[in-house]
Amino acid sequence: MGRTFILRSSIAALLILLLAACTFQSGSTQGVTAVHMSDSDFTQHTVTLNKGDMLVLINDAPVIHIIANGSWVNNIPQPAQENGLPEVHVTIAGNDSATLGPFNTAGTFHLYCTVHPAMNLLVIVI
Ligand SMILES: [Cu+2]
Known part of the structure; x- marks a missing residue:
């Protein structure tokens, strides 16, 4: 009984450690x-990057996304080219990803x- 409890506690601690490690890796590490x-x-509408960071866009769905500079305003697409943000026009296939950057200029940019x-x-670059 006591031994089983210790074993289970160890497994729980290991799982928590693993979870923490995974969270750390999916966060903002190594730019x-x-x-x-x-x-x-x-899945989020704002992201904050440090100058020089890369941004990875991960498509978790089996659909195509085409990412560009600009924004939707009242359901009308508003293409825009903002100073300091390189031109972005990338097609991301279903369950694929794309890496943008580095974002070298501080500012607020719209994709x-x-x-x-x-x-x-x-995209807020600080
Ligand atoms: Cu889309």
Whole structure:
């Protein structure tokens, strides 16, 4: 009984450690930050990067996203080229990913998906 409890505690501690390690890796380490996409949206609408960071866009759905500079405003696409942000026009196939950057200029930049209305991502570089 006592021994089983200790064994279970060890397994639980190991799982927590593993989980912590995975969380650490998917966060903002080594200048690479990931943002995920579902079938019609980003799973978050703002991401903050440090100058020089790369941004990885991960498509978790079997659909195509086409990411470009600009944003959706009232369901109308508004292409824009912002100073300090390189031109972005990337097609991301289903369950694929794309790496953007490095983002070398501080500022607030707008990315959107030309396929899906309201699919906006605000990139804040500090
Ligand atoms: Cu899209």
